[in-house]
Each structure stands twice: as C-alpha cells, then as structure tokens.
Amino acid sequence: MSKLNNGQEPPKIGVYVCHCGGNISDHVDVASVVEQAGGLANVTVARDNSFMCSDPGQELIIEDITSGKVNRIVVASCAPALHETTFRGAIALAGMNPYLYEHANIREQVSWVHHGPGATGKATALVAAAVGKAGELEALEPIRVEAEAHATVLGGGVAGMSAARDLAAQGLRVALVEKSPFLGGQVAQLDKTFPSGEAAGEVLSALAAQVLADQRITVYTCAELSEYSGYVGSFKIKIRRTAPSGADLERLALVKDAQPGTFVPCVGVAAGPGPGEAEEVALVSGAIVLATGFEHYTPPMGEYGYGQMPEVITLPELIRLMADESATGEQLVVNGKTINNLALIHCVGSRQIPGVHQPGPDGKLNQHCSRVCCTATLQAACELREKFPETNVFELYRDIRTYGRGHEDYYLNAGRSGVIFARFTPEAPPVVTQGGEDSALTVTVPDKLLAGQELAIGVDLVVLAVGMEPRDNQALVEKMKLPVGADRFLLEVHPKLRPVELPAAGIYLAGACQAPMDTAEAANAAGAAAAKAGAILSAGFVELDPFVAEVDESKCVGSGACVQACLADEAIEMVDTPASKRARVNPALCMGCGVCVAACEQGAIELSGWTLGQYEAMVDAIVAQALRQGA
Amino acid sequence: MAEFPFLEVNEAIRLYGGEDLNACMQCGLCASVCPWREVESPFFARQMIRMGQLGLEGYESDEVLFGCTTCGKCVINCPREVDIIGIMRAMRSMVSEAGIRPETLKAASGSCHANGNPWSGKREDRLAWAKGLNVPKYGPDTEYLLFVCCTSCYDQRSQNIARSLVKLLDAAGVSYGIIGQEESCCGESMRKSGDEELFQKLAQSNIALFNREGVKKIITTSPHCLKTFVSEYPELGGEYEVVHSSQLLAHLAAEGKLKLSGTDGRKVAFHDPCYLGRHSNVFSEPRELLQSAGAEVVPMAREEAFSLCCGGGGGRVWMETPQEQRFSVLRVREAAQAGAEVLATSCPYCISLLEDSRKTEGLDDSLEVLEVSELLARDLT
Numbered sequence A: 001m002s003k004l005n006n007g008q009e010p011p012k013i014g015v016y017v018c019h020c021g022g023n024i025s026d027h028v029d030v031a032s033v034v035e036q037a038g039g040l041a042n043v044t045v046a047r048d049n050s051f052m053c054s055d056p057g058q059e060l061i062i063e064d065i066t067s068g069k070v071n072r073i074v075v076a077s078c079a080p081a082l083h084e085t086t087f088r089g090a091i092a093l094a095g096m097n098p099y100l101y102e103h104a105n106i107r108e109q110v111s112w113v114h115h116g117p118g119a120t121g122k123a124t125a126l127v128a129a130a131v132g133k134a135g136e137l138e139a140l141e142p143i144r145v146e147a148e149a150h151a152t153v154l155g156g157g158v159a160g161m162s163a164a165r166d167l168a169a170q171g172l173r174v175a176l177v178e179k180s181p182f183l184g185g186q187v188a189q190l191d192k193t194f195p196s197g198e199a200a201g202e203v204l205s206a207l208a209a210q211v212l213a214d215q216r217i218t219v220y221t222c223a224e225l226s227e228y229s230g231y232v233g234s235f236k237i238k239i240r241r242t243a244p245s246g247a248d249l250e251r252l253a254l255v256k257d258a259q260p261g262t263f264v265p266c267v268g269v270a271a272g273p274g275p276g277e278a279e280e281v282a283l284v285s286g287a288i289v290l291a292t293g294f295e296h297y298t299p300p301m302g303e304y305g306y307g308q309m310p311e312v313i314t315l316p317e318l319i320r321l322m323a324d325e326s327a328t329g330e331q332l333v334v335n336g337k338t339i340n341n342l343a344l345i346h347c348v349g350s351r352q353i354p355g356v357h358q359p360g361p362d363g364k365l366n367q368h369c370s371r372v373c374c375t376a377t378l379q380a381a382c383e384l385r386e387k388f389p390e391t392n393v394f395e396l397y398r399d400i401r402t403y404g405r406g407h408e409d410y411y412l413n414a415g416r417s418g419v420i421f422a423r424f425t426p427e428a429p430p431v432v433t434q435g436g437e438d439s440a441l442t443v444t445v446p447d448k449l450l451a452g453q454e455l456a457i458g459v460d461l462v463v464l465a466v467g468m469e470p471r472d473n474q475a476l477v478e479k480m481k482l483p484v485g486a487d488r489f490l491l492e493v494h495p496k497l498r499p500v501e502l503p504a505a506g507i508y509l510a511g512a513c514q515a516p517m518d519t520a521e522a523a524n525a526a527g528a529a530a531a532k533a534g535a536i537l538s539a540g541f542v543e544l545d546p547f548v549a550e551v552d553e554s555k556c557v558g559s560g561a562c563v564q565a566c567l568a569d570e571a572i573e574m575v576d577t578p579a580s581k582r583a584r585v586n587p588a589l590c591m592g593c594g595v596c597v598a599a600c601e602q603g604a605i606e607l608s609g610w611t612l613g614q615y616e617a618m619v620d621a622i623v624a625q626a627l628r629q630g631a
Numbered sequence B: 001m002a003e004f005p006f007l008e009v010n011e012a013i014r015l016y017g018g019e020d021l022n023a024c025m026q027c028g029l030c031a032s033v034c035p036w037r038e039v040e041s042p043f044f045a046r047q048m049i050r051m052g053q054l055g056l057e058g059y060e061s062d063e064v065l066f067g068c069t070t071c072g073k074c075v076i077n078c079p080r081e082v083d084i085i086g087i088m089r090a091m092r093s094m095v096s097e098a099g100i101r102p103e104t105l106k107a108a109s110g111s112c113h114a115n116g117n118p119w120s121g122k123r124e125d126r127l128a129w130a131k132g133l134n135v136p137k138y139g140p141d142t143e144y145l146l147f148v149c150c151t152s153c154y155d156q157r158s159q160n161i162a163r164s165l166v167k168l169l170d171a172a173g174v175s176y177g178i179i180g181q182e183e184s185c186c187g188e189s190m191r192k193s194g195d196e197e198l199f200q201k202l203a204q205s206n207i208a209l210f211n212r213e214g215v216k217k218i219i220t221t222s223p224h225c226l227k228t229f230v231s232e233y234p235e236l237g238g239e240y241e242v243v244h245s246s247q248l249l250a251h252l253a254a255e256g257k258l259k260l261s262g263t264d265g266r267k268v269a270f271h272d273p274c275y276l277g278r279h280s281n282v283f284s285e286p287r288e289l290l291q292s293a294g295a296e297v298v299p300m301a302r303e304e305a306f307s308l309c310c311g312g313g314g315g316r317v318w319m320e321t322p323q324e325q326r327f328s329v330l331r332v333r334e335a336a337q338a339g340a341e342v343l344a345t346s347c348p349y350c351i352s353l354l355e356d357s358r359k360t361e362g363l364d365d366s367l368e369v370l371e372v373s374e375l376l377a378r379d380l381t
Helices: A030-038 A055-066 A080-093 A107-111 A117-134 A158-168 A185-189 A200-213 A247-253 A315-323 A373-387 A407-416 A474-480 A519-537 A561-565 A595-599 A612-630 B007-015 B029-033 B045-054 B073-077 B084-097 B103-115 B150-154 B156-172 B188-192 B196-213 B223-231 B245-255 B284-292 B327-337 B348-360 B372-377
Strands: A013-018 A043-049 A072-077 A101-105 A143-146 A150-154 A173-177 A217-220 A223-231 A234-241 A268-270 A279-285 A287-290 A294-296 A312-314 A332-334 A337-339 A341-348 A392-397 A420-423 A431-434 A441-447 A453-459 A461-466 A468-470 A507-509 A541-544 A549-551 A572-576 A581-585 A605-607 B144-147 B217-220 B241-244 B267-270 B342-345 B368-371
Touching: A013 A030, A013 A055, A013 A117, A030 A043, A030 A117, A043 A055, A055 A072, A055 A080, A072 A080, A072 A117, A080 A101, A101 A107, A101 A117, A107 A117, A117 A612, A150 A158, A150 A279, A150 A519, A158 A173, A158 A185, A158 A200, A158 A217, A158 A287, A158 A519, A173 A223, A173 A234, A173 A279, A185 A200, A185 A268, A185 A315, A200 A217, A200 A268, A223 A279, A223 A474, A234 A287, A287 A519, A312 A315, A315 A332, A315 A373, A315 A461, A341 A373, A341 A453, A373 A392, A373 A407, A373 A461, A392 A441, A420 A441, A441 A461, A507 A519, A549 A581, A561 A572, A561 A595, A595 A605, B007 B045, B007 B084, B029 B045, B029 B073, B045 B084, B073 B084, B084 B188, B103 B188, B103 B196, B144 B156, B150 B156, B150 B348, B156 B245, B156 B348, B156 B368, B156 B372, B188 B196, B188 B223, B217 B223, B217 B245, B223 B241, B241 B245, B245 B284, B245 B372, B267 B284, B284 B372, B327 B342, B327 B348, B342 B348, B342 B372, B348 B368, B368 B372
Parallel strands: A013 A043, A013 A072, A072 A101, A150 A173, A150 A287, A173 A217, A287 A507, A312 A461, A341 A392, A341 A461, A392 A420, B144 B217, B217 B241, B267 B342, B342 B368
Antiparallel strands: A143 A541, A223 A234, A234 A279, A294 A468, A332 A337, A431 A441, A441 A453, A549 A605, A572 A581
16 A cells, blocks of 8 residues: 555655635635745645545645655645545555545634634644644554454344344344344334334234344344453354243243244244243354334323323323224223223423423433324324224324324324314423213313413323333443433434444444334334444455554553553553563554553553654644744 | 313314314414404414314304405415315304304395395396496307306496496407396305305306306306306306406407507506405416506516405405405505506405595595406407
C-alpha cells in the first residue's frame, strides 16, 4: 500500500482548503488561509476548492501525490466524521499510505460558530496545527483481525429469526439463542398483524420454517448467554441451556406430535423439546446480533382500575379473547358477561410525563411513545365492530399516531364502523369506577373535543392499550457493556448514520430491543443488522483503524499502572518476558483512548497516530500562529 | 355535570342521511375554513358534529343548527372527504321533524307545500316573468326544458334574469320551452334546511311532470336547481341532461351561434356561486362569457374554489341575518376593492343578497350587480 511513500522521505505537505460552497467561505477568508498555509514550513502546495469532497476536489490531491509534489496531506473542511475516510481513500487511490493525513475542521469548529475576522484567524491556526502534526506523521497499517464466519443471534422473535435467516443466506454459520422453548417472541401473542391482516401464526410459521430448515443455523432454545469476551471477528461466547420446567413443560405438551415447526397460538413455534438437563455450549462468533425484544407495560395495581376490577384488562388480553374462534354473536361475551359497551384507553404506560404519571418500580417513567399501540388498538376496535356489531366501542385517546403505511386506514375504518372517540389530556385522564346505570363500570373523562365537558360512559369492559417497555436486560447489559439510552432501550451509535450498530465493533441491534417497533420495522432492522454483520465477516478478516496504544518494551518497567487505568477489559495486560513483566496491548480490544499513556510514569506508551510528539508539534504551530497574528 | 353519550341519536343521524357522522375525526379544519369565521358566530361545524356523534343536546338554536349555508368550503378541505353537508342536513331533519324550525323557514316550507314555491307566490303567477315575451311552450319537438328558479319567477329583481336569458336563447336559435304553472321548486334548499318530506314531495312531483312531458334536457337558471337535478333526482327516477345557463351560453358563444358585440368595456368581477363553482366545478364558462361581451374581468381577493359564500344557501336566504354578519357585505366590499364597476354572478340567491348589500354599503352609484345573462343581453348584436 505504501510503495510510493512510507513516511520516510522529508515532508512535502499539501494543504487543501474547502469552501463548502459558502458554508465555510461565507465567514472564513479562504484565500488568506491558503496564503498563510503556503508560507508554513514543509508546505509545498496550498490550494482551495468549492467542494473538496467532490471528485474534482479529490483529483487535486491525487494529482499532486502522483506528480511527486506532496507526500503528506492536510484537508481543512467539515468535521472528520463526515469526510476523513473520503480523503484517506483518495490518498490510498494515489498509492500513498492513507495515514499520512491530517484533518482540520474549519466548518463545525469555525464558520458555523464564529463570524467576523476572528473566524479566519482560528481557521488559520487550526490549519497550522494540522500542518505541524502532518510533519510528524508516520505511515501506519490497519490492524487485521481474523474473522470467524459465524454469528450469534440473541433472541428468537421475528427480529432474531429474520437476522439468523439473512446471515445464513450470506453463507455464515449462525447460532440462534432463545430463552424460551419456543420461537416467535411477542408476535406469537397476536392474532392478526397490521397492516396486511395476515395471521401472526402464519408469519411466524413461515419464518420459523426457513430458520429450522437451514443447516447453517443452530437453534438453542431454553438458552441464555452466560459468558462473553473477545472482540469483533472473534467473540468467545458461552450459552447455558436449562431443561424446561413448570409452565414451559405444559406449553411443550401442547405441541402436536412434539413436531418442531408447529405453531401453538399465543405460545410460539416449537423448536424441539429443549435439553434434558442443563448444559453449556461454547462458541466462537465473528459478530453478535442482539434481538432481545421488549416487554409489555404492566399497569400497577389500580391504574385505571387494573388489578382491582376484573373488567379491566390489557390489549394483549383482549386480543387473546377475540382470537378465540368460539367467540361469535352480536355482542362480545367475556366470562359469561355480555359486553354492551367497551372502552379502549390509549397511551397506558407510554408518553408518561414527570409530575403527572407515577414512575415504575425502577423509578423511571416511560416517556417514549410506543408507536404501535395506536394502530393495534384501532385494529382491535375495527375487529370488534365487525365481529360483534352490537357491542359499542369507545376509544379514549390523547393523540392518534397512525404513522405507518396503511395504518391510517384503521383509524378511518374505526370511525366509519361507528367507534366513538373521545380525547383526553394527560393531566385529566379517564377515571374508571365500579358500577353504572346499566353497566359494570363507568368511565368518566373530560372530552377535549367538547372543551373539557365531562362525559360519563357506562361500559362493561375497559381495555388498556399498554405500551412497549425495554426488557429487563441488566445482566446482559453489564456482561457485554452495552450502551443504554435515557429511555432504557439499547442505544445505537447514531440514529441515521449508524442505526443498527453499537460502538463496540461487531455487535448489532435488531428489533424492539432498540426502540418500540412494529413487526415489519423489527424485520427491517434485522435485515440491516444481518447485512452489516455479513459485510464484515464475509472477507474472513476485519481491518481496524491502527489508532491504538503501543508499548516501548525498552522503557516499560512492568508497574502495571496502565492495566489498572485501562477502560477496556483485556486491552492491555502484563506478560512475562525474559527480562521481567512487561505491558502488551491487544490491538483488537484497545479503544485508543490514551488513558494508559497518561498513566505510565515512564512514558513507555504512545498512541499511534496521536503521539505526544505530534501533539507538541500542533501546540507549537498554534503558539507560533498566535505570535504571528499578535505581531 | 357529566353528560352521558346517547348513541341512539348518533344512529338516527346516520339513518337521516348523515352516514359520514362517525368518519369525522374532529380535526376542526371545517370550522376554520368556514365563512362564519369572518364574522361573529356561534356556529362551528366540528362542534356540532361532535355533539351529533355523542348524541348530546345544545346545537338546536337557529344560529347553530341552521347556521350552515352548505357552501361546501369545508367539504373540499376535509382530509377525510366527509359529507359534512349531509350531516348538517340530517341533524336539521331530525330536529325539524319535532317541529323545531325557524319561523321564516316554516313560511317558506308552507308556501312550497301550498303553492310549489317558497316565495308565497300563487301557482298561476309562476309565468309572470315571461309577460310580454313570446316564450315558447315545451312540446314533443323541443330540445331543452327551460327551468326557471322560483326566485326568478316571483322576485321582481330576479325576473330580469329569466327575461334576459330567453333573449339570448332566442338570438342563438336554441330549441327550448317552458312548462310553467305545474313546475314546482326543485326542493334543494328545502332539503338542505331539513325538510326531507317536502323535498321528496317536490322532487317526485317535478319528476312525474318532466317524465310525462318527455323531458330529456334541462337548462336551469339557478345552480341550486342544477346541482339537485344532477345529483339528487336520478336516484328518484329523474335522469336528465342538465346544464346551467352559463354553461350552455358559453358553448353557444364558442360555436358562434351566440353573437356578442364585445363592447361592454367595463371592469367586471365575477362572484362564483357555491353551487356553480365548488359544487358543480363550473369556473371558466361565466368568465369566458364576460370576456366575450368585452368586459375586463378583474380578480377579487377570493376566486373560484376559494370563493366566499353570499350567505343565501342552506335555507338561509329566507332567514334574517344581522347586517354585521352578512357575507354578501364582505363580498361587495371585495368587489369594490378589486376596482370592479360590475359585480357579476350566476345565481338568483347571490343576486338578491349582493343587490341588498350593495345598497346597504352605499355602493349604488359605483357598483352594479348583474347576472351574467343580464350583462350579455345588453351586449347582443
């Protein structure tokens, strides 16, 4: 890679300043920055361009390298997160080592936040610092890690099964780890999926059939992750399987002929009998997909009468009641009681507001919108009106958020089928009380659509549209050091740029463990996670940036201070050498944070690409620039 | 006090013709685009529909229940395309059946029952407008039935519309004729104001008459008759090819059969009648006619589908509206602001209300209100 330039020649630095189509040049005098850069030591070329990231911009760099004018590059443009890799790529195309590159951010750090003459001064200083560092750069090689062509998927719901199937389709071996004896997750609790109306059992059966038939996928039911270590390309995992017991045994007994692939309503798809006794399985996986799903919010005793009045149930409970095929007639009958009127209450355990709602046992509120409950509730209402036309349905809502393709139709159809809506504010929610004129319960609610006029609705059943909560994953979160958002769901690196990735390379998110999602969205996320994992595993190795700590064993005295300070497990460790104990870095695990550099009293550790010498050159350049400007 | 939803009322409204009642999601767009927002009014369509959905009382006053002019602005803006006018009509029907109805509307309905017109005119006077003109009777060989709106039959100002039109039809050599005394009010306003029984009676009487006479094609002077014949008569057995006078005249002018001198030369604003524009999608024909007559058509602040109702639809032409609440006042002011010398329109209700407001606004000398046929008749070669 570095045949043309290995960083050993005397520095000839090229500086390229971007206008960003006015984003930078409207506030920074680019010509002045270029002029001053041109006068700095070792700078042989200084140019500007409207868009350095464009093909013509990159061509400038490539031409100057191939014609021998420059052997180190500085680009002054936007944040490095956007285009650092673009310019490294252009340098590599020209046959030069891509790490002989330094980036100056004069957009986010200058033109977007400073206006007036000071902006040009700061941009000039940042460019000078980059030039100073560029003179000290060394050619680096990426860290190459062997990658096991195997992925582990945690969770056997729709997201987990989809991810496993998609990973296997890329030729990878897959371990699908599911806690229960059944595949299907929460979707198994549903009757029909929206917006297609397809039976949940059919969706799951089709997906499970693909998973169970694929020789490359091994399904471990009754299993949980018990040990975890390693890094991308080579995660060392142990899963513990336990023999099914109690309710699980009863559910397994429902499986016809104990045949794997059989769908049991409200339970899931059978995937074998589970282990006869506890066992542990060791795996080496190149990547891990987390598809651990969500839990339904459980209302605390007394919320809308839940737990106190038997006529108050949750939406999943209603769905199970309606799925019972023997339930027919003009009116819904529950526990032998005819339901004349029924009220569905939205936003139960979702969109909770501090000071208005009671926090859960963990002291936390579900401030998020669960997204799927509006459409799920409307779907249930439509089905109720269709199957039981003499049961009146009231929907009490804060807002209707039927955001997805085809979801709005449920809202319109609910209205057209005679569902009566009433809108409440979170500060004045519906109140459910026992008894009524001709009803089991009375729901009173100030109707926002009638300027707060209180309505009293006699009903025989109240159904709570409970939201989606993050599953209690504390053990897994601690074991794998997973990032968790303020909403307690697992948190991706960036919602748009890296939506299914975690900061630790090789670990991906799929489905409702990340945020409330409907079935289609969970399957989408799973496809993305599988594609991402497949992309890194298919080459057989993984290349990582070389910005990691490096120990000079001749200076190391084996104090172990670095190991104490290290933030990542096993990224630096003490090893026996002929002399004595010495620190050694595991480049695949090192995050390049530099804590060990600071902790080492001997100055025996340097961070490649960010050496102390490079920092000093930057500081010197900034000071020199300040003196020039002051003069 | 908490109110108890009374769903039997909800069901009744739907049975009375407000099938879309529960399709309303209460977004409120109807109330915000309603012309009543331009003046002080307790009428809010969303609120009234809400009460209907829940079967609650409180909308029965004349100002609320009979507020809607059925102008249709809300309907074309409704994100769910709810038949809001159908709901208004149904709610009025239910209350009207119980005898609750504004006194002036009762008089109009009573006159329709007795005389076949809402203006307390005698049946035998229905052809008074044609006095002195040699208007042909409809016969087996006649192409068009000319159906003159009751307003233009009995109202002196309005009669000139019909008189002008027959001059134009004669000049263009159109085969047309009138039936006269046996005709009844089309029933449009009676139905919208909630007298469904009366509408059925009027419509059936007209359909029997038209069918007996072998009517195939009809020219209407009023867009209200047009809309009702086109949209509501077919399901009662009356299927005809119906045109509004402005549509036919535009066609005749384009074919060269109606020859105009093109010498009008005045600045003319055109007020789109709700039932011709929004309800029947006729926008360009009257403007083309005005241009053919040599008028300079000047735009008002609100044109075509955004046109402001004159205030006379939905039965309100028979109700008293306080001066400061009249949309027609706003409309003549708009015409004056547009620099118009003539405010032209194509509906007898609009003519009546705009004429009135022209006077109350003191615009007698500067602004003339004319039906398109009237303006054209003066420009005949």
